[in-house]
Amino acid sequence: MTMTHTLTPTAELAADTDDVARLLTPDGRRISDPELDRWVADIDTATLQSLYRDMMLVRRIDIEGVALQRQGQLGLWAPCQGQEGVQVGTARAFRADDFVFPSYREIGVNYVRGAKPADFVIAWRGEEHSTYNPYDINTATPQIIIGAQALHAVGYAMGIQRDGTDQASAAYFGDGASSQGDVNEAMVFASSFRSPVVFVCTNNQWAISEPVTVQAKFPIAGRAPGFGIPSMRVDGNDVLACLAAMRWALDIARTGKGPAFIEAVTYRMGPHTTSDDPTRYRDKEEVELWKGRDPIARVEALLRTEDAFTDEFAAQVAADADELGAQVRAAALGATSREPIGVLDHVYAEPHSGLEEQRAWFGAYLDGFSSGEEAGR
Secondary structure: OOEOOOOOOOOHHHHOOOOOEOOEOOOOOEOOOOOOHHHHOOOOHHHHHHHHHHHHHHHHHHHHHHHHHHOOOOOOOOOOOOOHHHHHHHHOOOOOOOEEEOEOOOHHHHHHHOOOHHHHHOHHHOOOOOOOOHHHHOEOOOEOOOOHHHHHHHHHHHHHHHHOOOOOEEEEEEOOHHHOHHHHHHHHHHHHHOOOEEEEEEEOOEEOOEEHHHHOOOOHHHOHHHHOOOEEEEEOOOHHHHHHHHHHHHHHHHOOOOOEEEEEEOOOOOOOOOOOOHHHOOOHHHHHHHHOOOHHHHHHHHHHHOOOOOHHHHHHHHHHHHHHHHHHHHHHHOOOOOOHHHHHOOOOOOOOHHHHHHHHHHHHHHHHHHHHHHHHO
16 A cells, blocks of 8 residues: 555655654644554653654764764764654664665664664774674665665565565665666565565655755655555654554565555755755755754654653753763774775785785875975974
8 A cells, every 4th residue: 555645746746745644743743643553552651752862862973973074083974964753763663683774874773773883983984894794783884875775675685585584674765866776676676576675765855966856756655656565655754653654664574565665754954965065055944944843853842741851851861962972982083094005905815916016006105195294394
């Protein structure tokens, strides 16, 4: 079943939020949805608090990452501010033995899956062995090639079928990646083989500097049924709706019904990466509009109506965020980089003359910088 409203060919609808399924309004009111309610019937106040805490800690990791890049400690950073709801909500639905294939922006997914503080920053420094072992947290290393992880997720899901288990895999990608051949080819394979995989399209409105209305005139969730895949379009800034949607999708995958597709409509509040200047292509009014739909603020509002956002709770979350932020920063500042010439180590099992020539050339190149520094003193 495709849980979207009637699709009409207007550019605006691809970026609209009026037709999304949600359980929390932007001002934090809990509302009912006939398709989503049953999937979160077990969510109590303590779980809401834990969802809030997770999103706050993910935002703190993101803040530290941006600051570290601006201070020259990281080569690049891909911010996720504004997308904490879809990342935390969907990731909390997985079992430990499911396998997840994220893009480079799924900081919240990696956090929920168990990534350690260093895992978020060392890769962006380009250090050796700079990310987690995928099998420690059943999560592939972040994919930088747009959409390639969708194929990997389907291949893993086909392996699950051959193992005869009820695991599932999932691929995360953005609205821009939905135009990539890899994503569409992955959906063909997933549908044809009824593979237990969930596709999560994070529609954050902007593919680098191109709006989603250039990528799609219809809601992206409407594409999946063309491949024979049921889809759901949800409010990506509603952590409860995202949790419910992923539980719905995983149930389809686990019960032999094949793949499922989620389009989570959200917004990238920051730049595409820290090398980007979004003020060159986005209106300030648009950004201000989406600030009012913040995924963390709406959970806080809900908790306050339930008298569950106490001073003690807020202080504890703030302290936990400070501690995690300090750990992330310490991991970056304490990293020890290998000498640049080491990039040629372990390239081949046995050394050969071509490699030695390259080492000699690169060594001379590096020595040139040393000579310049000495001449300047």
